[in-house]
Amino acid sequence: MFATLADLPTPVLLLDGFKVARNLERMRAHLAPHGVVLRPHMKTAKSVAVMRDLVGGPETPITVSTLKEAEVYASAGVKDITYAVGISPDKLDRVAAIRKGGCDLSVILDSVAAAEAVAAKSRETGDAIPALIELDADGHRAGLQSSRGEELVAIGRALVDGGAYLKGVLVHAGESYAEPGEAAIRASAEGERATAVGAADKLRAAGLPCPTVSVGSTPTATFGQDFSGITEVRAGVFMFFDLVMQGLGVCGLDDIAAGVLATVIGHQPDKGWTLIDAGWMAMSRDRGTSALPVDQGYGVVCDPLGKPYPDQIVIKASQEHGIVAARPGSAAKPLDLPLGAKVLVLPNHACATAAQYDAYVMTDARRPGEVLGTAPRFRGW
Amino acid sequence: MFATLADLPTPVLLLDGFKVARNLERMRAHLAPHGVVLRPHMKTAKSVAVMRDLVGGPETPITVSTLKEAEVYASAGVKDITYAVGISPDKLDRVAAIRKGGCDLSVILDSVAAAEAVAAKSRETGDAIPALIELDADGHRAGLQSSRGEELVAIGRALVDGGAYLKGVLVHAGESYAEPGEAAIRASAEGERATAVGAADKLRAAGLPCPTVSVGSTPTATFGQDFSGITEVRAGVFMFFDLVMQGLGVCGLDDIAAGVLATVIGHQPDKGWTLIDAGWMAMSRDRGTSALPVDQGYGVVCDPLGKPYPDQIVIKASQEHGIVAARPGSAAKPLDLPLGAKVLVLPNHACATAAQYDAYVMTDARRPGEVLGTAPRFRGW
Numbered sequence: 186m187f188a189t190l191a192d193l194p195t196p197v198l199l200l201d202g203f204k205v206a207r208n209l210e211r212m213r214a215h216l217a218p219h220g221v222v223l224r225p226h227m228k229t230a231k232s233v234a235v236m237r238d239l240v241g242g243p244e245t246p247i248t249v250s251t252l253k254e255a256e257v258y259a260s261a262g263v264k265d266i267t268y269a270v271g272i273s274p275d276k277l278d279r280v281a282a283i284r285k286g287g288c289d290l291s292v293i294l295d296s297v298a299a300a301e302a303v304a305a306k307s308r309e310t311g312d313a314i315p316a317l318i319e320l321d322a323d324g325h326r327a328g329l330q331s332s333r334g335e336e337l338v339a340i341g342r343a344l345v346d347g348g349a350y351l352k353g354v355l356v357h358a359g360e361s362y363a364e365p366g367e368a369a370i371r372a373s374a375e376g377e378r379a380t381a382v383g384a385a386d387k388l389r390a391a392g393l394p395c396p397t398v399s400v401g402s403t404p405t406a407t408f409g410q411d412f413s414g415i416t417e418v419r420a421g422v423f424m425f426f427d428l429v430m431q432g433l434g435v436c437g438l439d440d441i442a443a444g445v446l447a448t449v450i451g452h453q454p455d456k457g458w459t460l461i462d463a464g465w466m467a468m469s470r471d472r473g474t475s476a477l478p479v480d481q482g483y484g485v486v487c488d489p490l491g492k493p494y495p496d497q498i499v500i501k502a503s504q505e506h507g508i509v510a511a512r513p514g515s516a517a518k519p520l521d522l523p524l525g526a527k528v529l530v531l532p533n534h535a536c537a538t539a540a541q542y543d544a545y546v547m548t549d550a551r552r553p554g555e556v557l558g559t560a561p562r563f564r565g566w
Numbered sequence: 567m568f569a570t571l572a573d574l575p576t577p578v579l580l581l582d583g584f585k586v587a588r589n590l591e592r593m594r595a596h597l598a599p600h601g602v603v604l605r606p607h608m609k610t611a612k613s614v615a616v617m618r619d620l621v622g623g624p625e626t627p628i629t630v631s632t633l634k635e636a637e638v639y640a641s642a643g644v645k646d647i648t649y650a651v652g653i654s655p656d657k658l659d660r661v662a663a664i665r666k667g668g669c670d671l672s673v674i675l676d677s678v679a680a681a682e683a684v685a686a687k688s689r690e691t692g693d694a695i696p697a698l699i700e701l702d703a704d705g706h707r708a709g710l711q712s713s714r715g716e717e718l719v720a721i722g723r724a725l726v727d728g729g730a731y732l733k734g735v736l737v738h739a740g741e742s743y744a745e746p747g748e749a750a751i752r753a754s755a756e757g758e759r760a761t762a763v764g765a766a767d768k769l770r771a772a773g774l775p776c777p778t779v780s781v782g783s784t785p786t787a788t789f790g791q792d793f794s795g796i797t798e799v800r801a802g803v804f805m806f807f808d809l810v811m812q813g814l815g816v817c818g819l820d821d822i823a824a825g826v827l828a829t830v831i832g833h834q835p836d837k838g839w840t841l842i843d844a845g846w847m848a849m850s851r852d853r854g855t856s857a858l859p860v861d862q863g864y865g866v867v868c869d870p871l872g873k874p875y876p877d878q879i880v881i882k883a884s885q886e887h888g889i890v891a892a893r894p895g896s897a898a899k900p901l902d903l904p905l906g907a908k909v910l911v912l913p914n915h916a917c918a919t920a921a922q923y924d925a926y927v928m929t930d931a932r933r934p935g936e937v938l939g940t941a942p943r944f945r946g947w
Contacts, residue, residue: 250847271831271841296905321834453708501707523679
């Protein structure tokens with residue numbers, strides 16, 4: 186094992202477990218007074234170790250984005266999982282197998298066709314598969330629009346009459362990722378809540394059950410004030426945070442728990458460029474901050490302990506090269522670091538950057554420079 | 567195993583071995599009359615099976631972008647590898663270990679500091695590490711600029727006098743990826759050639775050796791006409807090709823060997839959207855075509871056998887959702903595919919998309935719909 190950051194081969198993904206725990210604690214404290222369940226989205230972490238050691242262990246209900254995640258977390262003992270991407274018929278055998286293994290896996294859907302497929306599989310297996318009807322609050326991607334009240338009820342009836350279990354409704358305010366500032370995000374949170382509660386009311390008025398009313402995204406969960414009518418909140422990236430969340434005002438730079446440690450591999454002195462061995466393969470191609478008021482390039486460059494160098498970002502990336510320079514328009518002097526020096530780069534989007542690695546190297550802000558171990562990640566579908 | 571495409575769990579990465587072989591054959595046929603060695607860049611494939619079965623086996627000299635690639639390919643018997651990213655001192659122990667294992671691994675560098683580190687490691691191990699001096703032809707990223715002739719010679723002397731092996735010079739016309747059309751790319755190829763030959767001449771005039779004069783990128787290798795003074799050509803993505811290369815005019819859509827098979831998971835009928843289970847995790851966040859005349863979104867949507875649906879692209883992607891719609895401005899009707907139907911999505915950038923997977927599912931254009939097996943990939947550093 187490597188005892189200190191200086192010994193690590195680069196590029197390598199660091200995860201500060203202290204910050205992850207603090208981010209989780211803060212979110213739980215924010216939601217606790219509202220009596221809603223936090224169902225963390227484990228698509229960012231994709232790690233049994235993180236689930237077990239930092240998120241609350243297998244008793245915590247979770248959200249996932251792939252059946253692979255559901256399979257891995259269920260094998261690790263998680264008993265309550267929502268697979269929050271629209272189900273297609275070809276995936277139902279895997280859903281049935283996970284449920285048969287003892288995990289209460291729920292699916293989501295937004296059409297009568299999908300409801301009928303889930304109902305048919307429920308009848309075939311003799312196990313009523315729980316399904317949430319996905320709603321669209323803001324035109325972001327999937328989900329039934331509020332105007333389609335008749336279809337909502339038809340989907341509910343197809344589930345109930347067909348032998349599945351209508352578990353409730355679910356909505357994700359995906360557009361909240363594009364709206365900087367607390368006021369805009371609060372409006373988005375209220376839109377999410379109203380959409381979910383409105384649909385739950387419609388189902389109940391039609392004599393259908395709706396025990397679960399699920400909302401969530403990191404921005405809306407963070408700034409939401411009113412959760413009346415809601416039973417659970419889903420959020421994921423808040424565990425790690427990233428530059429997109431910081432750019433939206435959802436967290437500070439110091440809350441970002443994941444970063445890529447890299448090594449200086451060269452310079453272009455005439456241009457003020459420092460080249461590092463973290464290119465887009467190490468950072469991912471995610472440029473989420475390009476749509477925000479402050480474009481952070483491929484990441485904010487810090488010393489190895491996470492203190493940002495003023496205005497230094499990765500302005501450009503090839504597969505294995507990152508070019509560090511002052512932010513366009515800044516008068517900051519170029520970095521003055523020799524060949525072989527180490528830097529830490531904070532990512533645009535923790536989900537995308539973490540996906541480039543098979544493990545986290547665990548650190549702790551209270552023990553600067555120390556390496557505490559590794560936590561394996563998984564990936565795939 | 568899965569016998570046909572219809573049986574595959576999605577998203578999944580398909581690789582047409584027939585097209586890979588054809589792309590390689592075409593490149594070799596183009597270069598053969600010029601008497602230059604093709605040193606394929608294996609950073610796209612990252613697969614021992616692809617190296618062994620499609621690229622020519624361990625006798626073929628190769629290029630790599632990480633020491634992990636060098637280690638894996640060397641373990642599989644490859645004897646001649648160039649690690650074509652600037653070396654930093656902390657990586658030299660791994661370089662020495664790979665060389666000790668019997669692989670003739672070369673490094674590249676563009677500073678006296680790096681040359682001195684390579685020379686010091688050469689003296690320490692008693693093994694003269696071969697180094698190529700990296701040159702900058704177009705301001706793309708790393709490499710010594712032509713104006714720095716004195717530094718070029720100083721680097722050469724630091725290697726030779728210090729006990730390393732000055733193997734030659736190397737240049738990559740990275741800006742050729744941003745210049746559509748054969749004429750622009752030919753100019754780029756000539757710039758690459760002139761830069762390399764000019765530097766080789768300077769080294770020789772100073773009494774230094776320069777046996778290897780290495781150039782290359784897929785566009786310049788494809789359209790280059792004059793290779794005089796050049797000893798080897800490097801190129802990588804041409805094996806698989808992708809929408810960026812197609813957009814530059816370097817290949818046709820039908821030459822693209824890699825694609826992501828995905829499943830329809832929903833619809834937004836009011837918007838003409840079809841949702842698929844290939845989001846940016848499946849396609850990567852690479853949007854290379856956004857800078858080209860035709861923006862292909864997150865990919866061109868085809869039937870499972872690779873026939874494009876006219877003007878249908880992935881216009882938007884979340885982590886696990888792709889939104890398929892007609893290209894902006896197109897009058898094409900929305901896709902009319904039911905829940906559960908399969909599509910094949912051609913990627914912007916094969917290197918980035920392939921990196922999202924642990925294996926290729928192998929297909930062959932001459933045996934449509936059949937699954938021939940899987941070829942494992944690796945990743946990491």
